Amino acid sequence: MKPPVTNLSKRVFKLESELAFDYLKVAEEVAAHGVKVISFGIGQPDFKTPEPIKEAAFEALKAGHTGYTATPGIPALRSAIAEHVSSFTGSDVKADEVIVTTGSKPAIYFSMMSFVEEGDEVVIPDPGYPTYESVVRYAGGIPVFLHLREEDDFRMTPESVEKAVTPKTKMIVLNSPENPTGGVNLGKDVEGILDIARRKRIIVLTDEIYDHYLYEGEHVSALSDNPDWRENIIYVNGFSKTYSMTGWRLGYAVARKEVIDRFDLMASNTTSCANNFVQHAGIAALTMPQNFFKEILSEYRKRRDCIYDGLNRISGIKVNKPRGSFYIFPNVEKLLKEKGLTASEFTMAILRERGVVTLPGTPAFSPSAGKDYLRLSYALPIEKIEEGLRRIGE
Ligand code: PMP
Secondary structure, eight states, X not given: OOOOSSOOOTGGGGOOOXXXXXXXXXXXXXXXXXXXXXXXXXXXXXXXXXXXXXXHHHHXXXXXXXXXXXXTOOHHXXXXXXXXXXXXXXXXXXXXXXXXXXXXXXXXXXXXXXXXXXXXXXXXXXXXXXXXXXXXXXTTOEXXXXXXXXXXXXXXXXXXXXXXXXXXXXXXXXXXXXXXXXXXXXXXXXXXXXXXXXXXXXXXXXXOTTTTOBSSSOOOOTTTTOTTGGGTEEEEEESTTTTTOGGGOOEEEEOOHHHHHHHHHHHHTTTOSSOHHHHHHHHHHHHSOTTHHHHHHHHHHHHXXXXXXXXXXSTTOBOOOOOBTTEEOOBOHHHHHHHTOOHHHHHHHHHHHHOEEOEEHHHHTOSSTTTTBEEEEOOSOHHHHHHHHHHHHO
């Protein structure tokens, strides 16, 4: 038989999706049987987008801000982002060193597609956010999985980075606070990794989307006290998590101007620009009083403590207390051994039999380092967390 005319390129088969979406489908089937599903699956804040942000979007729509904007974003938003990042990290960032993107995902994609050449190695956190591996492969690069160890509280340490880099390393991806482990790199980790990268002339792509979700210690950005950041740092952040704006699709990248000008061309050939009125809402997000997040963070801290205590009480589960993000990554090795199940089989069993969505560390976030782990997102009310834990316990 002749192959279809719409025969897909080899390249496109290198892309992978997030397993969380597959579990969502199964959860819908389970719910269709009348089960009240509790989802620790998807990484999405359950809080509403703050009112002033919504108001700004309505106002912008009414004022007719519905056409294309300049590709890298409206000047007022680029300036607001530059100011926000400068004051949050302590590094001086200018408006023309910012590109506004439709969520932070395209910023990751543009970064990898702009730098990674065939055969280049990219060091990525393992377990880690699946988009990193997928896009590195799509770009023709080779992901080098840097094992984040439970014993290290899932930090990325300079010692482990030193071992992972080779003459072929083009880029190191930092993600702190981390998805899926909740690990947070300490100041000395960031400093040490930046020192290696600078010495060996390696690009650092730093994804700091969970920077506000920190329960202990302080967030040390790769831009913090780093006057030479333009040499090798690409900084990615967005509005999805801090402002509960996942569906609005608004994010950004910060890099030296010449890099941003290339990203501009990538956006120009794909997305054109972020939504006009959403960009106006973005300005409102960055300029409204930021103390709204204090209350939200305190709620997340309660949730973290609740899920941490609850998981630890279940026989066969042991878990580190996560210091950041809204994920927890329990070790279920003993339980899996007792039951003779893989993490995938176990998560599917508790979804089908008890209506609770959790994700398997492997394959969702790692080819092998997550095989004894689950990821739970605790972006849901305490009552639901307690009910979910009760069902997992059963
Ligand atoms: N980076 C990390 C580590 C994430 O967990 C996510 C979302 N789950 C993203 C980036 C993408 O977020 P968005 O595109 O909504 O800004």
